Amino acid sequence: MKDTALVIVDMLYDFIDGSLACQGADEAVAKTLEFIQKHPDVPRIFVRDHHPANHCSFAAQGGPWPPHCVQGTHGAEIHKDLEPYADDEGLIFYKGENPAQEQYSGYEGLNEAGQTMGEVLRLMEIEKVLVCGIATEFCVRNTAEDILKDGFKVTVLKDCLAWVDAQGHVKAIEEMKHEGIRVS
Ligand code: VGL
Numbered sequence: 001m002k003d004t005a006l007v008i009v010d011m012l013y014d015f016i017d018g019s020l021a022c023q024g025a026d027e028a029v030a031k032t033l034e035f036i037q038k039h040p041d042v043p044r045i046f047v048r049d050h051h052p053a054n055h056c057s058f059a060a061q062g063g064p065w066p067p068h069c070v071q072g073t074h075g076a077e078i079h080k081d082l083e084p085y086a087d088d089e090g091l092i093f094y095k096g097e098n099p100a101q102e103q104y105s106g107y108e109g110l111n112e113a114g115q116t117m118g119e120v121l122r123l124m125e126i127e128k129v130l131v132c133g134i135a136t137e138f139c140v141r142n143t144a145e146d147i148l149k150d151g152f153k154v155t156v157l158k159d160c161l162a163w164v165d166a167q168g169h170v171k172a173i174e175e176m177k178h179e180g181i182r183v184s
């Protein structure tokens with residue numbers, strides 16, 4: 001699987017047991033850890049929602065969500081079981097940093113050096129991208145779609161997902177399949 005990478009979207013405390021806790025999150029973290037341990041040679045790319053306190057996504061600014069993943073808070077941190085595998089800063093992409101812009105897609109994020117995920121995937125000669133994380137209907141879906149549109153093969157790992165709404169999760173999976181995203 002030399003040409004394959006795993007993208008782990010928003011497995012951050014606010015989406016697991018915090019202000020925007022999602023259904024299935026504990027199980028998704030456990031299954032993701034299992035996958036990583038079974039496939040230690042697959043590079044791990046992390047996406048982190050990383051908002052300033054006045055972000056437009058938050059209800060106080062007219063957005064749909066409670067405050068979450070505020071920069072510098074516990075809620076914005078990667079789950080402790082996965083954190084040891086986030087050992088390459090160049091493979092961590094931050095999104096939602098601009099207060100005026102909603103960013104569900106991890107593909108719009110940048111690493112510490114200012115590179116996009118697309119640039120880094122190409123430098124690594126990746127052809128196939130596995131996507132897991134939280135939440136299926138929002139950041140997972142948008143990230144997977146953008147990776148697919150940019151020319152990579154994309155597979156969503158069904159057991160490694162968590163969701164805001166169960167029906168929304170099922171619908172998003174069906175729609176992703178129709179778009180050419182594999183689900184396994
Ligand atoms: C997300 C809502 C707001 C997600 C991020 O990661 O799916 N959802 N910000």
Ligand code: ZN
Nearest residue numbers: 049057069096
């Ligand atoms: Zn957010």
